[in-house]
Amino acid sequence: MRLLLLGANGQVGFELLRALAPLGDVTATTRGGVLPGGGACERADLDAPATLPALLDRAMPRVIVNAAAYTAVDRAEDEPEAAMRANGEAPGVLGRWAARHGALVVHYSTDYVFDGSAARPYREDDPPGPLGAYGRSKWAGEQALRASGADHLILRTAWVYAARGHNFLRTMLRLAGERERLAVVDDQHGAPTSARLIAAATAAALARWLDWDAPRRRAALGTHHLVASGRTTWCDFARAIFAQAAAAGVIARAPRVEAIPTRAYPTQARRPAWSVLDTTRLRETFGLHLPEWRDDLTQVVGELA
Numbered sequence: 001m002r003l004l005l006l007g008a009n010g011q012v013g014f015e016l017l018r019a020l021a022p023l024g025d026v027t028a029t030t031r032g033g034v035l036p037g038g039g040a041c042e043r044a045d046l047d048a049p050a051t052l053p054a055l056l057d058r059a060m061p062r063v064i065v066n067a068a069a070y071t072a073v074d075r076a077e078d079e080p081e082a083a084m085r086a087n088g089e090a091p092g093v094l095g096r097w098a099a100r101h102g103a104l105v106v107h108y109s110t111d112y113v114f115d116g117s118a119a120r121p122y123r124e125d126d127p128p129g130p131l132g133a134y135g136r137s138k139w140a141g142e143q144a145l146r147a148s149g150a151d152h153l154i155l156r157t158a159w160v161y162a163a164r165g166h167n168f169l170r171t172m173l174r175l176a177g178e179r180e181r182l183a184v185v186d187d188q189h190g191a192p193t194s195a196r197l198i199a200a201a202t203a204a205a206l207a208r209w210l211d212w213d214a215p216r217r218r219a220a221l222g223t224h225h226l227v228a229s230g231r232t233t234w235c236d237f238a239r240a241i242f243a244q245a246a247a248a249g250v251i252a253r254a255p256r257v258e259a260i261p262t263r264a265y266p267t268q269a270r271r272p273a274w275s276v277l278d279t280t281r282l283r284e285t286f287g288l289h290l291p292e293w294r295d296d297l298t299q300v301v302g303e304l305a
């Protein structure tokens with residue numbers, strides 16, 4: 001079976017390279033045509049969605065896994081059109097090709113499609129209300145993929161981090177070497193989720209899905225929330241990172257973390273105060289276990305030690 005992976009050099013894409021390998025023959029793509037290790041691969045630029053069908057015609061995948069996205073939340077406020085091309089339009093192009101060829105699209109979306117005003121964990125069919133250009137573009141991409149008529153799994157995740165790439169954990173570890181104290185927002189709630197967990201859960205769900213008969217497959221399609229269990233705030237996440245990293249010898253000593261309200265940390269984009277996602281549908285549909293975010297963090301800190 002042939003799979004096409006877009007965004008193989010991102011946090012999630014990199015982990016998917018390994019996790020998807022047992023499922024079939026994976027064609028990896030990046031924007032620049034270079035893999036994280038330096039090797040060559042196919043190019044796929046989401047910024048030029050019209051170029052994607054030619055690549056798909058050559059690769060002829062049974063499954064398209066789209067881990068590429070415009071993920072710079074603040075920068076998207078200045079470049080909403082670029083965010084919209086990659087996140088909003090490209091998924092529709094992938095979906096229309098997949099619908100014509102009977103392929104499945106696995107696509108990732110975000111907690112930032114919600115406005116964060118809920119009083120309980122968000123379910124898949126709760127109404128969206130993105131607060132910024134990134135969230136709006138990701139919501140548009142979900143809608144375009146749904147409208148394409150392709151079989152699809154939209155996996156909404158949140159607060160993604162890994163031992164490599166651009167993420168909050170790496171920012172905190174860098175700041176630990178530069179500062180004795182930090183101020184981190186304590187009024188945004190969510191579940192930090194490692195790229196490795198996302199990739200492992202995606203591969204497990206996909207393997208099961210491919211094994212099922214048509215009615216069971218159909219019932220499992222659509223949108224699922226995929227995040228680690230439990231919840232925390234960015235401030236408490238920072239403290240957990242420092243405690244675990246200091247204990248593992250990854251940093252010499254933990255800086256002091258002061259809890260601040262969002263208004264004391266101005267950013268270009270507004271972020272939801274409540275990003276907690278209900279994962280019941282994913283867990284029950286695919287029989288998956290999602291570890292607590294602290295245990296997930298321990299795995300990633302272990303990679304750095």
Ligand SMILES: NC(=O)C1=CN([C@@H]2O[C@H](COP(=O)(O)OP(=O)(O)OC[C@H]3O[C@@H](n4cnc5c(N)ncnc54)[C@H](OP(=O)(O)O)[C@@H]3O)[C@@H](O)[C@H]2O)C=CC1
Nearest residue numbers: 009010011012031045046047068069071108110157159160
């Ligand atoms: N990061 C997070 O906290 C969260 C992410 N998500 C979603 O999860 C998915 C994976 O995110 P994550 O792994 O964190 O992302 P990263 O920011 O780590 O990686 C994004 C990847 O997309 C690629 N990319 C960006 N623009 C283009 C383009 N125009 N054409 C081709 N490739 C492009 C990047 O390539 P290059 O290196 O060349 O720029 C990079 O490989 C995305 O759909 C994202 O929206 C959801 C919730 C939280």
Ligand SMILES: Cc1cn([C@H]2C[C@H](O)[C@@H](COP(=O)(O)OP(=O)(O)O[C@H]3O[C@@H](C)C(=O)[C@@H](O)[C@H]3O)O2)c(=O)[nH]c1=O
Nearest residue numbers: 071073110111112158159160168171183184185234265
């Ligand atoms: C570095 C830093 C950040 N913060 C705050 C800002 C922000 O509210 C929060 C997290 O900052 P970041 O810039 O890492 O977060 P952000 O880029 O908004 O992360 C988001 O990325 C996109 C792609 C998603 O889809 C979301 O799920 C989410 O993970 O921490 C502090 O309070 N103090 C600090 O020193």
Ligand SMILES: [Mg+2]
Nearest residue numbers: 071072073074
């Ligand atoms: Mg960021």
